[in-house]
């Protein structure tokens with residue numbers, strides 16, 4: 001293939017732009033905030049589950065407390081009723097009186113026991129309530145952290161998109177200056193060789209595969225016409241002669 005030396009050099013500019021575009025695409029795929037957001041989402045899930053469990057436990061204790069308080073009330077009302085009967089002097093036999101006094105005493109003991117249960121439930125309820133408050137606080141803080149990370153991710157992504165747009169524009173201008181057949185060869189080689197289709201020959205070395213050319217290869221290149229499109233014997237990429245090729 002033949003191409004003007006200036007067109008061949010332009011190909012190196014295009015290669016540089018394409019490498020930059022590849023680098024930007026890699027950066028877009030690897031924005032650190034994306035991993036951070038994924039991690040935060042995992043933590044948020046766990047926290048929401050823990051909060052749901054804590055709220056359920058608190059609800060259970062609310063019910064338990066109401067039930068324990070109702071039990072106390074029931075015993076207290078009964079003891080009051082008995083005491084009223086006693087005070088009203090409406091009790092018949094001494095045996096009946098003894099029975100009533102003993103029932104009142106037993107009800108008061110029972111009330112004391114039930115009040116202990118209420119206190120115990122209230123204590124556990126307080127602990128559960130504190131846990132719910134703590135988890136809600138952590139959830140709020142973590143949600144804020146995620147929002148901030150999302151904003152940073154958005155800014156990073158739009159920064160990369162802007163750079164990509166400007167670089168793509170530059171690429172279109174440079175690509176338009178390169179003859180079609182040379183561009184087609186470059187495109188094919190770039191696909192085959194890890195994004196690098198054209199490389200400079202610099203100080204006797206191919207910049208594509210980084211290998212030094214043999215004296216025989218260099219002599220061949222010295223003998224070649226300047227508009228001959230050369231290929232590296234090692235990596236088969238287009239090899240472009242430059243002022244510092246060492247020829």
Ligand SMILES: [Zn+2]
Pocket residue numbers: 199206207208209210211232233234235236237
């Ligand atoms: Zn090479």
